[in-house]
Ligand SMILES: Nc1ncnc2c1ncn2[C@@H]1O[C@H](COP(=O)(O)OP(=O)(O)O)[C@@H](O)[C@H]1O
């Protein structure tokens with residue numbers, strides 16, 4: 091990733107600097123639909139220029155939260171503040187916020203140009219200004235030359251860009267994007283991802299992007315909030331969430347991870363040893379929380395944090411497992427090994443193919459040792 | 473030709489056969505009769521070809537009936553009256569039907585089915601009976617007048633029946649479902665996100681309706697209006713039962729010519745002119761339907 095969005099380019103990220111005020115504040119927002127809680131007591135602070143991602147599985151309340159921010163739904167309780175002003179009761183047509191819908195919602199009876207000009211017309215902008223701004227915007231999303239087309243004459247990707255242009259031309263303080271890339275095919279999606287980041291970088295508008303795709307969230311976002319059943323379970327930078335997930339759900343959601351359940355057998359300051367029955371091993375771990383002996387918890391280890399060797403490792407401050415290569419996959423830059431431990435558990439390991447060679451270093455059924463550092467063991471108490 | 477081909481041809485040809493048998497042939501017959509002279513015989517008109525006569529004189533056709541239609545004010549008045557009643561009834565149906573269709577389309581699925589059921593429910597009772605029921609309601613000692621008299625709002629019974637009012641009421645009542653159903657079908661298909669998008673871009677609720685909902689429901693408005701206008705134009709039962717003597721609609725005139733005067737050629741000419749008046753709106757309808765299917769592709 092070479093792009094740096096404004097929120098990141100500061101000396102210190104905005105969310106860590108107590109001097110910056112959050113641009114959007116969501117305070118204890120809850121939304122009930124006939125007794126069903128779609129959004130449950132959500133608190134959120136988003137800073138100017140951020141590209142903030144809300145990530146969660148289908149039906150967890152992402153769209154509902156976005157609709158509350160846009161003003162289509164009134165929260166059952168809680169407040170929304172944008173740029174210091176209370177927006178909770180302000181109707182959508184008066185909010186300094188624009189939304190890009192999951193369905194794009196491009197007006198089928200208007201040309202591309204009319205679609206993009208619509209918001210400016212409702213503002214009562216002068217004709218000449220509308221013309222120049224629409225033209226600029228169509229150039230920005232690379233749709234110049236399509237101005238006279240009707241939406242049914244456009245591809246899905248082009249319609250998505252019409253929706254984006256239509257929302258951006260109003261120069262909103264915040265742009266809300268509901269699964270902006272979900273309807274595009276894989277190749278177009280990756281391309282559009284970077285385009286979206288570029289555009290955000292150029293105009294510096296705060297973006298809130300809803301997605302169910304963790305890769306997308308990781309690539310795009312300055313920060314990510316992970317949502318489950320209407321609640322925020324973790325909020326942080328992509329790196330924080332990847333390296334320090336708060337629970338098994340988050341750990342599992344972001345990439346592959348090996349999970350070992352166990353019981354704490356010894357605690358020594360921050361360090362501890364966890365006896366993991368299933369893999370029949372003592373795993374060394376560290377935690378900033380104080381954890382009592384005999385606590386049941388889960389140790390999570392990312393595949394790329396595990397070294398795989400034919401010889402037992404010589405450092406004894408590592409956690410070590412022994413097993414045989416059960417399956418291996420060559421992915422060009424990476425090799426993915428699935429190792430079956432003596433106790434019968436499959437552990438996934440990935441190793442960089444740093445040496446250029448046509449021969450495999452490890453073969454099926456080789457006896458191997460898996461080892462990782464203390465700080466690579468993620469302690470999950472939930 | 474294999475069996476699939478045969479089957480395909482059969483499927484394609486069937487509707488055309490149907491049209492030929494039940495539309496084109498009767499139309500041809502009526503057209504033929506409209507060029508004949510009335511005679512006292514069975515059937516009561518001269519035939520187009522008479523092979524008993526000399527070869528040069530065996531063909532006989534006349535435009536007298538059409539000339540007569542243009543000359544006599546009676547026909548022009550009833551055509552205009554029919555057009556007027558059909559037009560205003562269609563407008564009234566649209567005004568009443570649009571909010572109903574909109575409400576049904578926006579209701580929750582359970583209510584939606586309930587409302588649709590209620591809209592269709594009157595069809596379970598004979599159309600004629602329902603019109604008779606209106607006579608009972610509107611007549612001088614009917615339900616409405618008795619009610620108004622008993623609460624002392626009026627001294628004398630109101631003349632509700634046998635007026636233009638009762639004709640409009642009857643037509644709007646009878647044809648309302650034909651307006652509501654196609655409107656509902658169009659409105660239910662509309663993506664509500666479009667309304668939200670317009671609001672998001674700064675449109676107030678009424679503007680959203682004008683800019684998004686209304687233009688996108690034009691196909692429904694057109695089909696609903698035609699489904700009301702076309703039968704209302706030739707309506708016979710409602711003006712005959714609920715209308716006054718002066719509300720001479722073309723359906724009534726047609727009936728009188730056929731059965732009262734037994735002037736089949738003139739009646740046929742009346743019918744042909746009526747048909748031509750309907751062809752124009754039907755072509756508009758076709759045009760819009762084609763355009764709509766074009767847009768969906
Ligand atoms: N208007 C509504 N009425 C009732 N339930 C709703 C409504 N909108 C959303 N829900 C429910 O709220 C939950 C969250 O929906 P949504 O926010 O669309 O999820 P997501 O966008 O994360 O997939 C779903 O279970 C959905 O059925």
Ligand SMILES: [Mg+2]
Pocket residue numbers: 152153192268
């Ligand atoms: Mg959604």
